[in-house]
Amino acid sequence: MKLPLSWLQEFLEGGLTPKVLSDACKRWELHGSDDPARMLATLLTFAGFEVESVEGSGLDAVLDLTVLANRPDCQGLAGLAREVAAILGVRFLPPPCEVAAAGAPAAESAQVSVEDAALCPRYTARVIRGVKVGPSPDWLQARLRSMGLIPRNNIVDVTNYVLFELNQPLHAFDLNKLAGRKIVVRRARDKEAFKPLYGELPPLTSETLVIADAQRPVAVGGIIGGAGSEVSPETVDILLESAYFDPANTRRTCRRLKVGTDSSYRFERGIDPDAVAQASARAARLIAEVAGGAVAPGLIDTRPQPRAERPIELRFARLESLYGVRVPPAESRRILETLGCTVREERADKLVVLAPTWRRGDLEREADLIEEVARLYGYHRIPAETAMRARIPNRSPLEIASERVRDHCTGLGYFECWTDTLVDPQWPAPPVWTAAAPLKLDPRSVLREDHSALRNALATSLLAVARHNQDHRTGTARLFELGKIFLPHAGAALEERRVLGLYDAAGFAPLADTLARLSDALELDGARLALRPAETGPDWLAPGSACRVVRIRETGDHERAENPIGWLGLAGAALLKAFDLRGQPAYAELDLEALAHLPTGPRRYRPLPTQPVVVRDVAVVVSEDVLWHDIESFAQAQAAHEPLRAAGEPPRFLSAYRGKQLGAGRKSLAFSVVYRHRERSLTDEEVNAAHERFVAALLPKFNAELRK
């Protein structure tokens, strides 16, 4: 909104003097300036009207400021001037609105009927006869130009002038072009014909409020006038419309017809229905001045009675309690009165106040009055003192687990990613958690097609990041993310689930190790994470590599695998191809909330052993079908029967070897078995004997041979 200072100061008694401005700056503890424009800009910003720019300086300057949605009254110069008057503590001078009338009453020349009073609670019409349409005087043209408008003719220019001056949109009709000299305010008929003054509109519907004459619509109410009834150089008699249109319907209509004007902007935000007549008088006075003509006596008015009063109480104690500052009651009163409020009653503990008509939209409750007093007494007075008591906040299991996961992954060399939840619907949708397709956005909402679906797995987001990094050759991509995915459930609410995704270009073994060590990082108690081959692997993972990540309970020597917490494997060929990824990256995705709710506990101390261990290595050649886990379990089980085996010391994996000399389908697994006696050191012989017993049991069990 543009604010030319030269125009503004006409509304202020005494004008905008440097003294008045610098005094106000001092009161508000703001920096003064040599330039009145800058001082005013600072004052307005600190009253809630952020000044974006100042063009020029001194009283020729034009400020460009932001008027927020709660101050529709400030979409006009007079409204802003009232605000400035309140800030500066000077008197507001309203513009002259008296108009001399002559000739036959207006009611003899025109008729108005309103068929939908809900959409148009008040409509007024004034008749002006015998105008001479021509260019506006220079002062009027200059004022319009300073607001960014192009002058057209003296009649239209006056209506625009009053729109910006008094925040009342007006429309001037050529009275002799209105069929029947009638105005009917009604809903349009479906697809009723209407040609706007400029541009094109979609067909009207019965939701649209139109201003019609006896035959056809001549304007869309509050939005745009029609061709054929507008003021032209031949116009002699004018019907001047000044009305109030329902904000919500105006807004809906604008959206439906995809149109917006300076008029509709104001009606959407709400203008002052009680000021409609005065604005009409102001415009008529100006038209008579610049275009001649006689203003007919009387205003045709469908609802001349003002709105019922609604007193509001302002309790001083409540003001102080919310604002945090004690305001002398006389000061609260003064502030509200400078804003145009009327104080109905003053008591020891409160004021009873009526909001001025132009503020009825936003001053309705005590909280609204409190904001006005606080704002104008000054936010700078609020002390920085809190009575908030000390408290140690709770940390949720998800927070705690997330921290541990992040520590673990970054420590092992993975970089944390944050990827967009809105993904490309053309991407493959691996059914990591659901077979249902990703939910899509309403096409009318969509900004970019490649960001129009809500992801149902994290995999594709991380693969896309891997692809970006591959293209830019940024190094081996080892990535992780704690991200949200969206799982539709038939007949139930949408589930938002937080998952942990890991992408490892280094391959399967490093990623598997990362997951294996996650149990420690999470401080799991009585359980650990393990990988189990997926019998029928999900096909987004390469067959043979796909595993479920499960929780293993360690109750004695009995294992029970629970529901899978997630998946791990080499990324499947189809996925790699879709993202053009090279190499053999591994990918894992885990349910973070499930991980976070696994039981955790502080690590338990066990007394340090007093005797040294003796380690015996062994390498066995077995079929590829034999899993390390099987051998490990066997060794653990066997330990129960072997007094020389260290309790709680599993065999230590050393290496796996596959080579021609072993033959196809065979591999060699090397590992160490750990022996320890609780009280004494062991002799070579007894260890050898125990080890031979172990090997003797191991070989037949796995159809194995010792590696030579």
Next chain:
Amino acid sequence: MSFLDDLQTLRTEALAAFGAAKDAAALEQARIRFLGAKGSLKAFAKRMKEVPPAEKPQAGKQLNEASAELEAAFAAAQAACGKPAAASGPKLDVTEPLPPEQRPEIGRRHPLTRTVDRLRELLGALGFEVVEGPEVEDERHNFDDLNIPADHPSRDSFDTFFLDGSRALLRSQTSTVQVRVMESRKPPLRVIAPGRVYRPDKIDATHASTFHQIEGLYVDRGVSMADLRGTLQLFVEGLFGAGTRVRFRPSFFPFTEPSAEMDASCPACGGSGCNVCKGTGWVELGGCGMVDPNVFLAVNRARGDNAYDPEVWTGFAFGFGIERMAMRRHGIDDLRLFLENDLRFLRQV
């Protein structure tokens, strides 16, 4: 040859070598050959395994004696050489880095994680608990209960994405979590809600359609704007250092009344004016205000009780943009980098 004989030979050779060494270098060579980690004496120690058990005690004793004798002879020869006892070790290039294969990369948290962590740490110290809310919301939580009525221009600032085939939408501000948490908990409340929000904005260096905010809410008896200013004052001092100031400028949000924009004195120049604060001396943090009574009333309606009676409870709320904070802290000029996850960017910041 027997162990003991060989040992005797060794002793003789070593003593001769020490005695014959002309200078420190020669002496060092002799030391390495006989007393070093791969030297003769060590080799003898390994041979102990082969000694028959009966002879082991004697062999061991001899070995120890030989060891002691040779060490003493070396020390004496060294002293005679006049060089200090500390042998010159291998000369190192102290600037030589560890080879890449021995130097695994250490990962990093994402800069937005670290920004949220800082906020959680500071606000956690003030007693704020982290809560989360859904990203897919309904109109009631995203608009109506936040005092943003239908068909009202205040909805313009909060344009939203809608889901296909339903009235569900992607939340446009984290303020929705205020309503959610008040629906499920009774006052007093002190929570923060970091989270992802979505707005159909054009995407460029300073605007994205997916971004992040953090919401704060404190509801108790007698909460005032002084509590708000005091809390934020403590917060910015933690964020930017002691001496940082906070100021309010009046503003408008549908869910707060009074509303304000809050600024902090510029961390880079302390308020005198610089690039970071564009010469103003102040940086914008975000919006704040006292919870609008209509929000409490809407919550009570949803709860079916009067748990948040505005006559008894008041509260303040605030909201910051996370990307903006991270950009200012690290001098990042393009918002899109956060969701792109280029490793070169992630390694830098």
